[in-house]
């Protein structure tokens with residue numbers, strides 16, 4: 073994948089991550105207090121980063137999973153392995169990456185993976 077494309081997906085992932093963090097932060101008292109005391113948001117921005125780790129402790133599993141996937145995707149961008157399916161090592165289609173920028177698998181492997189997961193649950 074070329075650098076330009078990769079940075080486009082990186083933007084998508086970072087935006088998604090900020091969305092999840094903002095949702096988490098809205099329920100956070102310390103952050104809300106800081107935001108009220110500092111309407112320009114500088115302190116709130118610092119808090120935003122500083123509380124990311126602590127927030128995760130109290131966060132719901134679903135949000136935690138999503139943040140983990142987003143962080144993993146960002147790491148894969150750094151490693152330049154982003155966009156490659158972790159199972160079959162083929163490139164994941166642009167359509168799929170645009171819809172789910174943090175996905176780890178191509179559609180074929182994801183279908184297989186989910187079927188396997190379903191069978192294991194039964």
Ligand SMILES: [Zn+2]
Nearest residue numbers: 157160178181
């Ligand atoms: Zn695959």
